[in-house]
Amino acid sequence: MAAFASRASSQAMLAVVSGRRRMGKTYLLRALAEQTQGLYFGATAATAAESLRQLGAAVADYLGAPAPFTFATWDDAVTFLFGLADPTRGDGPQVVVLDEFPYLAKVVPELPSLIQREIDRHQTQPSRMRLLLCGSAMSVMGNLLAGSAPLRGRAQLELVVRPFDFTAAARFWEVADRPDLAARLGAVLGGTPAYRRQFLADDVPRDLADFGDWVCRAVLSPRSPLFREARYLLAEETDIRETSLYHSVLAAVAEGNTTRGGIAGYIGRKAVDISHPLNVLEDSHLLTREADIFRQGKSRYRIAEPLITFYEAIMRPAWGRLELGQADRVWAASAERFAAQVAGPHFEAMCREYLLGDGSHLAHGSLGEVGAGVVTDTHTRTSVEVDAAVVERGSGGRRPRIALLGEAKWGTTMGLPHLDRLLRARDTLAARGNDTDNCTLACFGAAGFTDHLKARAHQDDTVRLVSLADLYAR
Template sequence: MAFINREKEIKLIKETLKRKKSVLIVIYGRRRCGKSTLIQNVFRGNDIYFLADESESTLQRKLLSESISRVIPGFSDVNYPDWNSLFSNLNNVIRGYNNKLNFYIDEFPYLVKTSPELPSVLQRHIDLNKDSKINYIIIGSSQQMMHSIALERTSPLYGRSDLILKVEPMEIEYLKEFLKCDSVKSVEEYSVFGGVPRYWELRKDYGTLEEAIKKLILDKNGILYNEPASLFRDEIRTHYQAHTLLSIIAQGSSRLSEIASRMNKDATQLSNPLNLLMELGYIKREIPFGENIKSTKKTLYRIEDNFINFYYKYLVPNKSEIELGLTDIVFEKIKNSLPVLYSGIWENVVRKKVSGSELFGIKWSLASRYWESSKNSGIEIDIMAESVDKKSILIGEVKWKDKTDSESEMEKLKEKAQKIPFIRNRNVIYSLFLKQSIAKNKFIITPEDLIY
C-alpha cells in the first residue's frame, strides 16, 4: 500500500541508527498497523532482515543464518547448535567491516517462545561487545510479550534499548487522504475500519463502504470475518473471556456492575481482564469531566478500537445468519442503526481533536464527556474541556444528522449546562459539532473544520 505519514517514526529510527555506538531499537504494536511497512522505509540494501515464525529453534537458526548469508556470504555454511554460537560468529565476522550493519528481527516473540534464553543471549552480546558494529532492531506484534522481553524491569534487555517505539493506529485525516474521500465520508469509513492501515488497503478494493462491509466483514469467507481471533491469539490466553467482555460492552453495557451482572461474575474478578484489554488498546475507561481518576466511582467502559467495536456490535449478534450466507439480510437489519454508530465515533473524533488544540482562539486541555447520575440531575454533555489557562470552559453537543436545528440545539445545550455547578463565574464557550450545517456561525463546527 502507499506509505502515508509515519514521518516522525522514520526520523526517530534513522537518527538512532546514525549514532556512533551500536544501538538496540524495540518496535512494537498491534497487528496490521504497518510495522513491517515502516521498516521497509528505513531498510537499506546491505541490512539483514529476518521474519521469524513459530518453527522450532533449530530450523529458525538455519533460516536466520541463510538471511545473514545474503549480506555475509558463507555465513550459513556453519551449523549453529545454539543462539550464542550464531551471535558470536556474527560479531566476529562483522569486526572486519568498515560500516555498521543493521540487523532487523521481525516477530521476535516467536523466537523467544521456542528459545526463552534468547533475550539473555542477546543481552550478553550487547554488554560484552560495546564496540560492536551491529545495530539490533527487534520488532513484535505481541504487545504483552514485547513488554516482558524488553520493557519490564525483570527482563534481561531492560535498560539496553536506545529507542522504544510503539506503532499506534493512525489518525482519521490519514484515512481521508488514503481513500481520497471528503471529511464526512471519512468519519463513516473510520467508524468501521478505524486507524489500521491494512484495513484501509482492503477497503480500497471495493467501490462503496456498503460493499466493503458485506464482502470483508459480514461474509463468512471475508478476510476480516475471523480477525479478532487472529489479533488475540498472541495476546490473550483465554479468548472466550475477552470475546464475552467485548460483546457485552458493544451491546451497550458500560458500567462495571452491568458487565459483571451479565457475565454472572463478581466485579472484582473482571479487574485484570479489563485492564489487559485497556493496555492492548481495545477498550477505554472513561470518567466524567472534572473527576479524579484515582478516587471517582463514576466509570464507564467503551470499545476504543473502531473495527472491534463494529465487529462485536454487528457481526457477533448476527453470526448465525452470516454462516447461512444471509449477508444482504444482515446488512439490511443493521443499516438503519449505522448513523448512531457514526455519531458515537464522531464524538470520539471531536474530543480527540479538541484536546490540546486551539479552538475559538483558546488553547484547550484534555476534552472528555460529562454526566450526572439519574439520582442527581441526570444530565449528559458530549464534550467538555478546560482552557490551558483555566479561565474558560468549553461545553459542546455532538450530532450526526443531515439536518439539525442549530438554534434549538444550542438553547437546549445552554439549558442543560446551567445545572452544572462548577461552571459558575467561568467564561463558558458553547459549541455544536454537527455533521453539516447551513447556518454560518463560528461556534458550529463540522468535520471539514476538524479533519483536513
C-alpha cells in the same frame, strides 16, 4: 526509525518497535533494512531449534554465503549478530532487525537476557550495532522494557506504530473530499493500512450510495478476508486464551456498557472477576480506558479497533445468517444499531481527536486535557454527559478552567435543546468554582443543525457549530 538507524554513536543501540497487526510495521522495517544494507529476519511460529536454523539461513543469505550458517546455541547466534557490528568490519551503523520477536521470546525465554548482556558489553566496547526488536503481540512487547525485565533501561527508542488518524485514513482511502463516506468507512475499518490493498485489493466504495453494497461484499461476505478478521485480531494475542470471555467483554462495551460495573453486569460476572481480561485487552491495545474528565477516579472503556466494534455490534449477533450468505438482509436490519453503536461512538472519538489537533482553536489554543465525562448537579440530582471537553487543571491557587464543552450527534439534527444541555453543564461547573468565563460551547453535528441553533451561534460567539466537513477540512 531512520534517525535511530543512522545515529552516530560508538555504542550499541536498541529500539523496540511494536503495533497491532496490519499496521505496516514489516513493510517499514524491510524498507529500512534495504536502505541501510542491514539484516532483516522475520521469525515464525516455530521451535527454538527451527528458528535458529531459519536465522542461520537468513544470515547466510545476507552475507552471500553459499550455505546456511549453523549456530550451536542462541547464545552463539546473538554473539555472532553483535559481531557483525564490530567497527573493524566496516563503517557506519549496522542495522539488524528481528521481526515478530514474541515468537522468539516464547520459545527462547533467555533471549532478552542474552541481548541485554551484549548491549551492556558494547557500552564500553565500540560497536556499530543498531538492533531493532519488533512485534505485534502488544502485551509481550510492552513487557520487554517494563519492571525488572532484562532490557529495561537499555532502549534508545520505543516506538508504537499506530493506525492512521481519521483525516489521514480518509486521504489513504481517497475519500477525503466526501466526509459522509469517509466517516462511515472509518467507523468500520478505522485507520489500518493493510485493509485497503492487502485485504480488499483496492475495493473502495464509489460513493455514499455504494457504501451499503460495499459493506456487504467487503466485510459481511464469508468470502471476504475481512469476514473473520476481528476474531483473528483477538486470537493472535498470546495472553488471550478464553476467547469467549474476551468477546463478551468487548460485546458489553459495544452495547454501551462502558463502566467496569456495567461490563461485569452484562456478562454475568463480578466486577473483581473481570480485572484480568480488562487489563489484557488494554495491554493488547484492543480496549482503551479513558478517565472521566470531570470525576476523579471514574473511567469508561472504549474499543480501540473500529472493526472489532463493528463485529461485536453487527456481525456477531447475526453470525449464522452471515455464514449462510444473508449479508444484505443483516445489513438492512442493522441501520439503527450501526448508527447508535458503531458510527455514533466513532464520531464522538473523532471530535475529541479533532480538538487535540486542527480543532484546538475552538478552545482558544488551550493545551488542557481533552476527554469526555459526566457533569452531575447534586442539588437537582441531574447529570449531563459531555462528549468532548477541554479542561485545564488548576495549580498554584489558580482555579481549574473549562475551555470547551462539546456535544456530538451522529444521526440527529442538532438544535437548541442540545445547546441547553451544554449551558446546564457549564453553569454546574461554574457553581463548583471552575473558571468558565471563556468557555466555548461546541455542537458537533454530523447530520447538521436547525435554523434556530444557527441563529443562536450567529449571535453568540461562544457557541460554535462544527460539521462533518469541518472535521475533514485541511
